Every structure is written in C-alpha cells, then in structure tokens.
Amino acid sequence: MSAAPTSADVIVIGGGIHGCSTALHCALRGASVILLEKDHAGRHASGVNAGGVRQLARHVAEIPLSNVSMALWHRIGELVDDDCGFTSDGQVLVAETEEDLANCKARVDDLTLRGFHHEELIDGKELRRLVPAVSESCPGGVISRRDGAAIPLRATQAFKRKAQEQGASIREGVRVEKVSRDGKTWRVATNVGDFLAPRLVNAAGAWADRIAADLGEPVPLEVIAPMLMITAPLPAFIKPVVIMVRRKLSFKQFGNGTVLIGGGYSGRALRDENRTVLDWRKLATNAGTVWDLFPLMRGVPIVRAWAGIEARMPDDLPVFGPSARYEGLYHQFGFSAHGFQLGPGAGAVMAEIIATGRSNVPIDGLGIARFTQQAP
Structure with a gap:
C-alpha cells in the first residue's frame, strides 16, 4: 500500500x-x-x-x-450515494401575533420583488392544516415547501x-x-x-x-455552543420543521416519534478543550417556548441535551x-x-x-x- x-x-x-x-x-x-x-x-x-x-x-x-444547495439536497442520493436521512416536508415560520404576520408579509413581498419565490405567506387555517398541534392563537406564518431536514x-x-x-x-x-x-x-x-x-x-x-x-x-469570530434537546417518543403529530418569528425555536419530530428542540440558545464553548458546557436555564427557556406553543408536549420527558462548537460572525x-x-x-x-x-x-x-x-x-x-x- x-x-x-x-x-x-x-x-x-x-x-x-x-x-x-x-x-x-x-x-x-x-x-x-x-x-x-x-x-x-x-x-x-x-x-x-x-x-x-x-x-x-x-x-x-x-x-x-x-x-444551489437545495437543488443538490433534492438529489443528494445521486451525489453521495446516501439519502443522508433527508426528508422534505417543508419548514414553517410561525407568527405569534398580527404584528409578526405583517412582518412576514413584508419579507415575502420583498423577496418576491428580488425574484425569490420560495417563501409563501400562509394564514391561520393553512398553518393549522400543516401544524395541527400549534396554539390556536397563532394567526399564520410563512412556509418554504421544499425545505426539510437530514441527519x-x-x-x-x-x-x-x-x-x-x-x-x-x-x-x-x-x-x-x-x-x-x-x-x-x-x-x-x-x-x-x-x-x-x-x-x-x-x-x-x-x-x-x-x-x-x-x-x-x-x-x-465568536465561538458559540448551540444547544439541542430531544424528547421521549410521542405519537406522530407534526411533519414540517417549525421555527418562530419572535422567539428562538427549531422543532422537528422524527419518524420514531422523538422531538428535537433547538433554536439557537447557546451553552459555553471551550474550544481549546474540545468540549462544551450546557446552560440549563437557557434550555428551560427553550422548553418553555414549546410549552406555550404546543400544549400536547407538556409533561413529555427530555431524554438528552447536547451542544456543538460553532463559529459565529458579527453579522x-x-x-x-x-x-x-x-x-x-x-x-x-x-x-x-x-x-x-x-x-x-x-x-x-x-x-x-x-x-x-x-x-x-x-x-x-x-x-x-x-x-x-x-x-x-
């Protein structure tokens, strides 16, 4: 050799x-x-x-x-001989207030003028069709239908x-x-x-x-440690990935019923030691957002939490x-x-x-x- x-x-x-x-x-x-x-x-x-x-x-x-990347994700198996666990059930940005929804509309209108058409404004009825478990108080949001998630x-x-x-x-x-x-x-x-x-x-x-x-x-460059949590399995209740306008949340249910909860809350990154330290108060805030928006999640156990070491730029x-x-x-x-x-x-x-x-x-x-x- x-x-x-x-x-x-x-x-x-x-x-x-x-x-x-x-x-x-x-x-x-x-x-x-x-x-x-x-x-x-x-x-x-x-x-x-x-x-x-x-x-x-x-x-x-x-x-x-x-x-460019999304086009490749939709044929990822041809590129790397593995589907990478990619599923495309869309991602939904949830507006909690009418003000949030107005801001969503302004953004979609701006993107349309720039020639981008992947974001679509949706009303409360369509939001609840896509995400039936979301709080009734949410008036709508935005969907990008070709989005999804991978492993x-x-x-x-x-x-x-x-x-x-x-x-x-x-x-x-x-x-x-x-x-x-x-x-x-x-x-x-x-x-x-x-x-x-x-x-x-x-x-x-x-x-x-x-x-x-x-x-x-x-x-x-700022070194950050974005945190994630995963729950015990639940019966299937959501297909799209959900993110929020006003609060930090990224929310996805896997095929085995477990729910991944993230959204940008950071722990402490110790890059010279190759490790991270979790911030449990911030994780509790993250969990509180889920409590507010998805009542059926209340009482579901959190099985595990972790963080990675990532680089953030000021902009x-x-x-x-x-x-x-x-x-x-x-x-x-x-x-x-x-x-x-x-x-x-x-x-x-x-x-x-x-x-x-x-x-x-x-x-x-x-x-x-x-x-x-x-x-x-």
Whole structure:
C-alpha cells in the first residue's frame, strides 16, 4: 500500500460538511485533494446540529448559495450515494401575533420583488392544516415547501466517503499547527508533518479565525455552543420543521416519534478543550417556548441535551470566497449556526471558484474583506 500523499492541488483544513463537500467537488473536477481534520469528520458543528435543510428566513446574501444547495439536497442520493436521512416536508415560520404576520408579509413581498419565490405567506387555517398541534392563537406564518431536514453526522460522513472514493485523501486526527507561504505554495505544518499545495481552503469552523489571523486576515469570530434537546417518543403529530418569528425555536419530530428542540440558545464553548458546557436555564427557556406553543408536549420527558462548537460572525453571515490578500487562499467558515443546509452547494461553488477563478452564483457580501479592510 502506497504512503498517503503529502502534496496535492488543494488542501482543505476542516472536516465538517463544508470541508468534505469542497473536497468532493474539487475531486469531481479532477483536482488532487488532501483534507486535514484534527478530530473526525463531523465531530463538531456539522455532526451535532439540528439537521435543518432550510431556505426559509435566510439573509438575502445567502439565498443564491442556498438555492444551489437545495437543488443538490433534492438529489443528494445521486451525489453521495446516501439519502443522508433527508426528508422534505417543508419548514414553517410561525407568527405569534398580527404584528409578526405583517412582518412576514413584508419579507415575502420583498423577496418576491428580488425574484425569490420560495417563501409563501400562509394564514391561520393553512398553518393549522400543516401544524395541527400549534396554539390556536397563532394567526399564520410563512412556509418554504421544499425545505426539510437530514441527519447531520450521516450526511457529513457520506460526503467524506464519496470524496475518498473520488480520490481525496482524508486525514483525520491531524492537527494543523501553522500555515505559511512557501513561494507559490502553501505549507501546512501539522503534528504528523508538513503538507504542500498551491491552493488552500480554510474550512476550520470555530478554529478558522486562528488560521486567518496567522495569514494577516484577522476576523471577529465568536465561538458559540448551540444547544439541542430531544424528547421521549410521542405519537406522530407534526411533519414540517417549525421555527418562530419572535422567539428562538427549531422543532422537528422524527419518524420514531422523538422531538428535537433547538433554536439557537447557546451553552459555553471551550474550544481549546474540545468540549462544551450546557446552560440549563437557557434550555428551560427553550422548553418553555414549546410549552406555550404546543400544549400536547407538556409533561413529555427530555431524554438528552447536547451542544456543538460553532463559529459565529458579527453579522451572522459566513466568510466565504477568495482571500482578500493572497492568491490561492480561500475561506469557508463562520456559518453562524445555520450552515448545514449550505454545505453541498457551498462546496460546489467553492470548487468552481478554485478551478475557474469565478462563479455564476453571487457571493457578494460574504467575503473576508468586509472585516479586514480598513475604512478610509
């Protein structure tokens, strides 16, 4: 058996769904790829999130990437030989008040004017048809009917396996210690030796700011620990994923009857220790939202709670695209607790940019220059 390569056309740092997707799409374009991951693929944010495959309620700057990704999710089995547990029963944004509903209408109208038609305003009758268990006081909301959910770790591992099948070298348990420029080549020093490539993708998640800073592109990344809970099984009562206008909630029932409860409440992330600490008061607040909106959930036991380590940017938008400083350097991090759905498409777009220098998919407003360029 030949030794694992130490040089390639592209090195990807980070084995989340974004790193694995970019490795796969680069390999599909004929590039040799080495992916370096300090733990195992999907160990952090990509493997422990809520699994939402959501176009609903995204920032306008993310919608083009999200559109590309959703097309891939709907043929995910063809791409990675695994359906990744993807189901498409829609996602519903619930308005609790008439004011919330008016805000929803304004957003849908704005998206329509911009040429986006995936969000649809619904009244209380349609809301209760889709989500019969929701409180009678809710006047309506918005639905994105092609949305859904998948199983995060399964999806990330599927991208990893498919990338390997296409020739990518996936090196897990390899910790990056320093990145430097060696002529036109990137030298990545690790605990197992050096790796070389003319193109480098920084997809290191909550650790990506350290790589960016070492290369003179510091960013104000916040390390967060989004928390999730899962309940004991209940009889089936809801198909779409539910999120809220006014309060933090992401809510999904699985086929086995268990209900996943999330929504962006964070515990404490200790990234240098590779672990998180839960905040039980915030979890109680999260559970209280479910109590208010879904009376049938009252009294259902919470079986387990956990958190992942994730990167958040100040504007809640990812850092995505070429470096503002170096040729051959690309950034793909800071997805701010809503990057799972973007993984397949972002990998395809990043591979296109690496291979051709451009993409037809607009990524305006996502570049690292928004943080690194000084105002005049």
